[in-house]
Amino acid sequence: MLIEPGKLLAQINSPADLKQFRKDQLVQICEELRQYIIDSVSVYGGHFGASLGVVELTVALHYVLNTPSDQLIWDVGHQAYGHKILTGRRETFHTNRLYKGISGFPKRKESEYDAFGVGHSSTSISAALGMAMASKYKGDELKQHVAVIGDGSMTGGMAFEAMNHAGVSDTNMIIVLNDNCMSIDPNVGALRDYLTDITTSQTYNRFKDDLWRILGKFSKFGSSAQEVISKVEGAVKSALLHQSNLFESLNLRYFGPVDGHDVNHLVEVMNDLKKIPGPKILHCLTVKGKGYDLAEKDQTKWHAPGKFDKITGEIAKKVYDTPQPPKYQDVFGHTIVELAEENDSIMGVTPAMPSGSSMNIMMKAMPDRAFDVGIAEQHAVTFSAGLATQGMKPFCNIYSTFMQRAYDQVVHDVCLQNLPVVFCLDRAGFAGADGPTHHGAYDLAFFRCVPNLVVAAPMNEEELRNMMYSASIYEGPYSIRYPRGQGVMPDWRKPMREITTGQGRIVKEGEDVAILTIGHIGNYAVEACDKLTKEGLDPAHYDMRFVKPLDEEMLHEVFGKFKKVITVEDGCLMGGFGSAVLEWMMDNDYQAQVKRLGIPDEVVEHGTQLELHKECGMDSEGIVAAVKKMTEAISANH
DSSP, rough: OOOOOTTTGGGSSSSSHHSOOOOHHHHHHHHHHHHHHHHHHHOOOOOOEEEHHHHHHHHHHHHOTTTSSEEEEEHHHTTTTHHOOOOISSSTTTTSSTTTSSOOOOOOTTTTTTTTTTOOOSSSHHHHHHHHHHHHTTTSSSSOOEEEEEEGGGHHHHHHHHHHTTTTTOEEEEEEEEEEEESSBBOOOOOHHHHHHHHHHHHHHHHHHHHHHHHGGGGHHHHHHHHHHHHHHHHHHHHHTTTTOOOTTTOOOEEEEETTOOHHHHHHHHHHHHHSSEEEEEEOOOOTTOHHHHHHOEEEEEEOOSOTTTTTOOBOOOOOOOOOOOBBHHHHHHHHHHHHHTTTTTEEEEOOOOHTTHHHHHHHTTTTSSEESOHHHHHHHHHHHHHTTOOOOOEEEEEHHHHHHHHHIIIIITTTTTTHHHHHHHTTTTTGGGGGTTTTTHHHHHTSTEEEEEEEESHHHHHHHHHHHHHHTTTSOEEEOOOSSSOOOOOOOOOOOOOTTTTTTEEEOSSSEEEEETTTTTTHHHHHHHHHHHHHEEOOOOOOOOEEEEOOOHHHHHHHHHSSSEEEEEESSTTTTHHHHHHHHHHHHHEEEEEEEEESSSOOOOOOOOOOHTTTTTTTHHHHHHHHTTTTTHHOOO
């Protein structure tokens, strides 16, 4: 279906085209851009509310800035759809997040307007500051560097580290704080309360515009007047808010709050800020989902709703005749509540993903035992370590891709102290349409080299429940990884039982070749074995369950019997499960032909999980092909 742009938007293929329009036409351009996003996402799917919330801000920035020379960085990038449409990608926007299509996030190799590749939060200020410092070194004083960061991302420690540095940098940099009180779920923590205090202070807001006009004219009075006015401004803000301004305390000139949906005022403000030297922060108040009533009312649901009827708001859902398997995240959510009802020491921790990880189930059932700590993965891990020192059993649920951000804390604060923290890594393996910034490709490799840490992966929902139970009674660090999406067992609520640490299981006996799998990807091997059996081959299938410790008894059996072995993992081949098996084979003086299937040493782009598994040769057909190639001589003799 072809999405038709409005008559003004149809003429815009670059920011240069946008600049040709009069300022009084910008409101209509915003309306057309918002409608184009609504039309496109309703038909093709994708992130929704975040981009609607920054339509006016996007238009104003590209209208005022000289992009791509001026550097515009979007934190995370969920909100950059309008940016993409205005920068030459309107006609390919229907391929957004589809296999071989454009990325759902800003990406340097996709467009010169994407100044920095993003996908993880809280990086924009650091990146913009680096760019600004480079411009300062080169003597380019006119170049602008703008970081657009949400109040959710602002809770990440990296943002504070960058602001601390920016305050003493004397660089030409603007931080735009897009304040909508949301990330994916509602924001939490003291910063949220602080921003609310600023934005709801009626007394301060009455003085705000007068101060703004004075500041806009300071250049007429010379540098000494500038210093006086700056002190007066800070004193008034501090007095009216009954506290020092956090951003001013970091030596960042604070302006706002301003209406983030008044495009003409935003243009005026941005033009003023361009003339003021040094690092600055502009506080914009926006509404996530702005312009689509349902998205404004239920912002979490409409963060990324998938395809929907834009008239009725009905979100498209497949209807099945038979019961379907649950999502792994929901199995986790319900199971941790079951475990916590029996074990008073169990607590839940997640960094800003309660609905995405289904920790919200425990947060509702046991609000005093489940914590959303904000976008702060490092804190989540060390906070969990602190709980563990006091006899608690924390289940720290972090997406695999975000666990990369807390690696030092896992090593230093949990594993070196051998503390009983359970890491549940959601979205392990390919994350699908979110692409390489969100693929959980590396956790098997980077976790299996850490002392004291058990590294496990269930092949189905029953195994996930058993591993969670086993982890709850294990005296040490324990990680469980599982993929995004559905499992394979509609009837999944089985009684939990302990799995002996490091013990695999035989799924199918065989004679010709041994297929060793780890985690959910093993279900492809089940399909492959069925196909191969029908074709006269007799493969064996071993579900190893653990990458660390490996089931050595099972491996002795495998390499004592088979000279042809295939390993399959939904993780990187470099240092992953297959590497662990090869290392064990060499250390134990076995010789066999081993083929490893998994994620290659390259960036795999976005697409559905099945498309990406097929691309990497690790789907059922890929396993069949690998077995056939390895057993050609056997096939000839059958």
